[in-house]
Amino acid sequence: MTVIDNLSVAPGAPSSAPEDHRDPRVRLTAFFDEGSLRLLTAEDDSGVLAGVGRIGGMPAVAFASDARFQGGAMGTAGCAAIEVAYEHAVRERVPVIGLWHSGGARLAEGAESLHAVGRVFAAMTRASGVVPQISVVLGPAAGGAAYGPALTDIVVMSQKGKVFVTGPDVVRSVTGEQISAEELGGADAHGRRSGVVHVTAPDDTAAMVQGRRLALLLGHQGQLRPATVEDVDLGFVLPESSRRAYDVKPLVNGLLDSPLGEESVELQAKWAPNIVTALGRFGGRTVGVIANNPLRLGGCLESKSAEKAARFVRMCDAFGVPLVVVVDVPGYLPGVGQEWDGVVRRGAKLLHAFAEATVPRVTLVTRKSYGGAYIAMNSRSLGATRVFAWPTAEIAVMGAVAAVRILHRKKLAAVSEEERPALEASLAAEHEKISGGLERARQIGVIDEVIEPGRTRSALAEAIATAPSARGAHGNIPL
Amino acid sequence: MTEIRAEMVANVWKVMVAEGTKVAEGDTLFILESMKMEIPVLVEDPGTVISLNVGEGDVVQEGDLLAVVQ
Numbered sequence: 001m002t003v004i005d006n007l008s009v010a011p012g013a014p015s016s017a018p019e020d021h022r023d024p025r026v027r028l029t030a031f032f033d034e035g036s037l038r039l040l041t042a043e044d045d046s047g048v049l050a051g052v053g054r055i056g057g058m059p060a061v062a063f064a065s066d067a068r069f070q071g072g073a074m075g076t077a078g079c080a081a082i083e084v085a086y087e088h089a090v091r092e093r094v095p096v097i098g099l100w101h102s103g104g105a106r107l108a109e110g111a112e113s114l115h116a117v118g119r120v121f122a123a124m125t126r127a128s129g130v131v132p133q134i135s136v137v138l139g140p141a142a143g144g145a146a147y148g149p150a151l152t153d154i155v156v157m158s159q160k161g162k163v164f165v166t167g168p169d170v171v172r173s174v175t176g177e178q179i180s181a182e183e184l185g186g187a188d189a190h191g192r193r194s195g196v197v198h199v200t201a202p203d204d205t206a207a208m209v210q211g212r213r214l215a216l217l218l219g220h221q222g223q224l225r226p227a228t229v230e231d232v233d234l235g236f237v238l239p240e241s242s243r244r245a246y247d248v249k250p251l252v253n254g255l256l257d258s259p260l261g262e263e264s265v266e267l268q269a270k271w272a273p274n275i276v277t278a279l280g281r282f283g284g285r286t287v288g289v290i291a292n293n294p295l296r297l298g299g300c301l302e303s304k305s306a307e308k309a310a311r312f313v314r315m316c317d318a319f320g321v322p323l324v325v326v327v328d329v330p331g332y333l334p335g336v337g338q339e340w341d342g343v344v345r346r347g348a349k350l351l352h353a354f355a356e357a358t359v360p361r362v363t364l365v366t367r368k369s370y371g372g373a374y375i376a377m378n379s380r381s382l383g384a385t386r387v388f389a390w391p392t393a394e395i396a397v398m399g400a401v402a403a404v405r406i407l408h409r410k411k412l413a414a415v416s417e418e419e420r421p422a423l424e425a426s427l428a429a430e431h432e433k434i435s436g437g438l439e440r441a442r443q444i445g446v447i448d449e450v451i452e453p454g455r456t457r458s459a460l461a462e463a464i465a466t467a468p469s470a471r472g473a474h475g476n477i478p479l
Numbered sequence: 480m481t482e483i484r485a486e487m488v489a490n491v492w493k494v495m496v497a498e499g500t501k502v503a504e505g506d507t508l509f510i511l512e513s514m515k516m517e518i519p520v521l522v523e524d525p526g527t528v529i530s531l532n533v534g535e536g537d538v539v540q541e542g543d544l545l546a547v548v549q
Contacts, residue, residue, distance in 0.1 A: 298513065334488065
């Protein structure tokens with residue numbers, strides 16, 4: 001007779017049998033704080049298991065696909081378990097996290113499973129903007145299981161995760177295109193090309209860590225304590241030439257309490273990289289940072305980056321997360337492709353998102369802020385809480401030289417080529433004096449204060465801490 | 480094989496590599512000029528430059544092939 005010493009194992013926990021990583025209890029146990037999982041639904045063959053637990057001490061709800069049955073396919077019972085998770089999360093006002101590994105709707109159940117999956121979508125949409133929703137994709141998430149995560153606020157994907165509406169086999173039989181699951185819906189496809197996934201992680205553990213971190217940032221935002229915010233000189237990022245590109249991320253790292261990749265999380269880092277969107281702590285409180293990145297496309301706004309930022313602004317507003325907007329933007333990207341891509345319609349989303357936002361939202365202009373992009377980047381006119389500028393900032397409809405080339409075309413054409421640069425320069429200086437420049441922006445009140453880069457953190461902290469906290473009354477449609 | 484294409488209308492200001500240059504992620508292939516900004520074109524997938532399709536001073540349109548990295 002074999003005696004098994006069970007004293008070290010919690011009641012109900014799996015015995016010493018080797019753990020199956022597809023077992024939803026194993027996944028939920030790994031996701032929550034040690035020993036905090038309590039199940040909300042029965043362990044059966046429904047394909048989904050739901051439970052409550054803690055994330056860094058914060059209560060949360062999670063559910064996981066059970067990939068041991070029919071590849072985690074979703075049927076009536078499994079979808080009902082997800083609905084239970086959502087009801088609980090909304091009632092308790094806590095974040096809800098989905099751990100996905102599912103081929104989609106259960107074929108054998110036919111239309112019934114479609115109806116059930118649709119009900120899950122409706123539950124997610126009702127909870128949108130009410131409680132934070134995070135998806136962690138650990139295996140294939142196809143069809144209905146792809147749209148589930150897509151309806152949530154943030155999608156994290158492990159290297160083993162794949163997301164697609166129809167898999168490689170269907171693609172091949174319908175269109176004749178030969179493509180692997182990884183190429184079709186892997187980390188590169190969605191992290192860089194489609195923007196479907198917000199965060200990619202090298203393995204399941206790293207994906208769960210990111211899911212926990214994001215749930216905590218949105219679900220437990222903390223209080224901004226300006227006294228804890230130390231000033232650092234952030235001006236080091238700017239190159240000497242105002243035409244030169246630079247990476248804005250060191251500035252974002254210096255602005256937040258902890259750099260990107262540690263406690264701060266950049267969303268959609270490789271998709272529309274000309275704008276950076278990140279969640280992190282500032283003076284202990286969760287904030288959202290939006291920053292133009294001159295390293296990519298000169299930092300221009302275009303249709304994708306406007307849409308990316310618009311969705312981020314609306315998510316932060318829905319959960320009451322204050323925004324810090326770092327502006328260095330030469331304008332909207334010109335081009336036939338952009339116009340036909342709907343830059344007018346998609347750019348309008350960013351205008352709408354900022355104008356509608358009720359959270360404290362503070363703008364810092366570091367260098368250029370030109371034209372329509374000036375307005376879109378949380379300008380005073382759209383209702384910015386406070387607008388700061390470094391002494392290096394320029395605000396104008398366009399750069400002074402470009403402006404005088406249009407305004408004084410005839411005058412410039414009349415002089416010889418040798419004389420032209422000097423005339424351009426003097427006209428530009430004159431133009432800056434009357435129409436633009438920082439001083440004028442300050443006089444008309446579109447800039448509140450010009451600050452030295454070394455005072456950035458304390459100025460931003462004071463502005464956010466003194467603004468009334470607020471939260472937008474709207475959902476977070478996946479723009 | 481990765482085709483590097485122009486993301487915007489621009490002038491090619493500087494070509495930083497030659498055919499046969501080995502490049503790593505984050506290296507600069509070209510510096511374009513547009514919107515009064517110097518805009519670097521960076522390597523996303525490491526490899527070797529097997530063809531350079533533009534030279535300094537050329538005007539490129541959005542989508543034009545700049546180089547091929549393998």
